[in-house]
Amino acid sequence: MTQLKETAAVLGGGSFGTAVASILAENGHQVRLWVRDPETAAAINKDRENSRYLPGTVLPDGVEASEDLIHCLSGATLVFMAIPSKAFIDVLRQARDHVAAGTMVVSCTKGIAADGFLLMSQLLAREWPHTQVGVLSGPNLAREIVEKKFAGTVIASTHPELCTRVQHALSCPYFRVYDSSDPYGVELGGALKNIYAIATGMADALDVGDNTRAFLITRSLAEISRFSARMGANPMTFLGLAGVGDLIVTCSSNLSRNYQVGYLVGQGNTVEQAVASLGQTAEGVNTVKLVAERARSEGIYMPLATGLYDILFHQRPIIDVVTALMQGDHNHDVDFMTGLS
Ligand SMILES: NC(=O)c1ccc[n+]([C@@H]2O[C@H](COP(=O)([O-])OP(=O)(O)OC[C@H]3O[C@@H](n4cnc5c(N)ncnc54)[C@H](O)[C@@H]3O)[C@@H](O)[C@H]2O)c1
Numbered sequence: 001m002t003q004l005k006e007t008a009a010v011l012g013g014g015s016f017g018t019a020v021a022s023i024l025a026e027n028g029h030q031v032r033l034w035v036r037d038p039e040t041a042a043a044i045n046k047d048r049e050n051s052r053y054l055p056g057t058v059l060p061d062g063v064e065a066s067e068d069l070i071h072c073l074s075g076a077t078l079v080f081m082a083i084p085s086k087a088f089i090d091v092l093r094q095a096r097d098h099v100a101a102g103t104m105v106v107s108c109t110k111g112i113a114a115d116g117f118l119l120m121s122q123l124l125a126r127e128w129p130h131t132q133v134g135v136l137s138g139p140n141l142a143r144e145i146v147e148k149k150f151a152g153t154v155i156a157s158t159h160p161e162l163c164t165r166v167q168h169a170l171s172c173p174y175f176r177v178y179d180s181s182d183p184y185g186v187e188l189g190g191a192l193k194n195i196y197a198i199a200t201g202m203a204d205a206l207d208v209g210d211n212t213r214a215f216l217i218t219r220s221l222a223e224i225s226r227f228s229a230r231m232g233a234n235p236m237t238f239l240g241l242a243g244v245g246d247l248i249v250t251c252s253s254n255l256s257r258n259y260q261v262g263y264l265v266g267q268g269n270t271v272e273q274a275v276a277s278l279g280q281t282a283e284g285v286n287t288v289k290l291v292a293e294r295a296r297s298e299g300i301y302m303p304l305a306t307g308l309y310d311i312l313f314h315q316r317p318i319i320d321v322v323t324a325l326m327q328g329d330h331n332h333d334v335d336f337m338t339g340l341s
């Protein structure tokens with residue numbers, strides 16, 4: 001079967017946008033990587049390296065970086081969005097008139113917009129209603145992807161043909177793409193796990209035991225599933241790569257920026273200091289605020305997310321949160337699947 005060669009635009013030249021662009025170009029597709037400033041674009045094109053976000057990685061020749069958004073989108077058959085959630089809406093508005101009707105657009109962003117508690121695919125559906133929208137999510141640390149370590153991911157969309165196109169565009173010997181018809185659940189899993197990566201990083205800095213980490217990660221899954229079920233997602237989706245898979249990697253890898261933020265806070269830094277020293281995107285810092293507020297306003301039991309929020313933003317001592325958790329009412333295991341919560 002002849003492979004369709006895509007003209008792909010990747011908006012966002014940070015770690016993940018660069019990793020996606022890299023796979024696409026290696027698969028023979030034409031790729032334009034949109035970055036904001038001309039110096040960065042010129043340096044990427046000249047050095048074949050994104051020295052700020054993925055130093056030491058040689059980018060395939062097929063990746064063309066450009067600061068010209070219109071050029072990047074011109075003739076694009078597939079658009080990948082790898083813009084942090086805080087800037088997502090601005091970019092959608094800048095680009096709106098340059099995206100052709102029917103274009104397939106895939107969000108790789110794992111965050112929630114404060115305005116209306118919307119996921120990125122919901123912003124896309126609102127701002128670019130003339131496009132077909134999908135979501136890419138899974139245990140996908142950018143650094144490991146460009147090092148060609150084996151990884152799996154999920155493309156989720158209500159348009160099956162979009163899933164097929166993205167599977168063809170991205171699949172390669174080290175990257176396997178599964179499909180899903182539950183974009184909302186896949187996207188919610190990717191956004192929520194960042195909260196728990198911060199909590200686990202903090203716990204690791206405090207040198208908790210292995211039992212504690214397993215306890216924390218498993219109860220994180222319970223919270224993610226409970227919250228998502230209340231939001232209307234299918235809790236079964238969280239058993240997949242975009243749920244358990246991403247939760248495991250982000251809560252256990254020191255390559256995760258959310259985990260790193262938690263680790264720095266566990267070492268005694270404020271969250272502001274931790275974010276400043278990271279210098280990259282850690283979506284969980286914003287997500288925990290939105291989710292904790294939502295959980296409280298809707299009466300959803302989420303002691304980990306609300307406890308983390310209080311630690312990060314209200315200087316609540318960690319020990320208070322842990323004590324309240326450990327001494328809370330007796331509860332059922334797997335409550336979110338059995339309807340016992
Ligand atoms: N890095 C990963 O391993 C990874 C994996 C999967 C998903 N993601 C998700 O991808 C999204 C992007 O993360 P990242 O890791 O690439 O972030 P990053 O911090 O590595 O890079 C962010 C990029 O966005 C650009 N940017 C910021 N504000 C912008 C604006 N207003 N307009 C245009 N560009 C802007 C920055 O210049 C930078 O190039 C996040 O939602 C993240 O959760 C990241």
Ligand SMILES: O=P(O)(O)OC[C@H](O)CO
Binds near residue numbers: 139142197249255257
């Ligand atoms: O570095 P993080 O914490 O944003 O995590 C990156 C990816 O989401 C892992 O799948």
